[in-house]
Amino acid sequence: MKSILAVILLFFSTAIFAQAQLPKDYFQKPLDVPLVLSGTFGELRSNHFHSGLDIKTQQRQGLNVIASAKGYVSRINIQHYGYGKALYVQHPNGYTTVYAHLKKFSPEIEAYVKKRQYANETYEIELFPKAGELPVEANELIAFSGNTGGSGGPHLHFEIRDGSQRPMNPKLFGINIEDNRAPIIDGLYAYPLDEEAHINNSRERQKINLTPLEDGSYIAxxxxxxxNIGFGISSVDQQDG
Structure with missing residues (x-):
């Protein structure tokens, strides 16, 4: 038991240390409008966890999409499904930002892509520009928001990936989303976890009554x-907008 506890403590210590090392003021928001989400990082989708933030674009297309930090366009992918029109920007600090479901690219990037589409006689295309071909500055216009690919409505899908191309939660990098709504707890339950455990003289799951307080907290x-007992919570945590 002690060895298991040590492993758990090591895991959480490593996670906390790694999170503390993330650059909090390096990446800027990719749209010049207040950020309101239609989907957040880690949401469970039909066959995967959502790998970024789905940012609302005021129910319209064509909003300016700006580079979140200095770097260069390292990948361009255009397909009928999936991310639709997508840009990948590699940054000097090793991270990559992803901008998907775009309507079109900035004029320079659009010209770069069309030249290669015509040369290959194909609309769907995947390109990997070299470091010096399509450099971008922080807050530079790189595209316009859209509704391409497997998108259910106009929005911008935005990701931050680490050096191994693993998606990370953009909120950990200082991409702030206004959130003034407290979570709503639908149910709190206690569970006996072994044969010797019991709760309120029962070995069955017990629902715990909750009294909501004005500050959004609860008294159980x-x-x-x-x-040995455990607890489970059923809750909904909505954000502003």
Whole structure:
């Protein structure tokens, strides 16, 4: 048991240390409008976890998409499904930002892409520009928001990936989304976890009554428990907008 606890503590210590090292003021928001989400990082989709932020574009297309930091366009992918028209920008600090479901690219990038589409006689194309071909500055216009690919409505899909191309939560990098709504707890439950455990003289799951307070917190009713028990929460946490 002690060895398991040590591994758990090491894991959390490493995670906290890694999160503390993330650059918090390096990346800027990719749209010049207040950020309101239609989907957040890690949401469970039909066959995957959502790998970025889906940012609302005021129910329209054509908003300016700007480079979140200095770098160069390292990948351009155009397909009928998936991310539709997508740009990947490689940054000097090793991270990559992704901008997807775009309507079109900035004039320079658009010309770069069309030249190669005509040369290959294909609309769907994947390109990997070299470092010096399409450099971008922070806050430079790189595209216009759209609704291409497997998009259910106009929005910008935005990602930050680490050096191994693993998606990370953009909120950990200082991309702030206004959120003044407290979570709503639908249910709190206590579970006996072994044969010796019981809660309120029962070995079955017990629902714990909650009393909501004005500040958004809750007071839970007391339980009489013995042995190894666990807790489960059913909740909804909405954001502004």
């Amino acid at each position: 009713s007391e339980i009489d428990a013995c042995g």
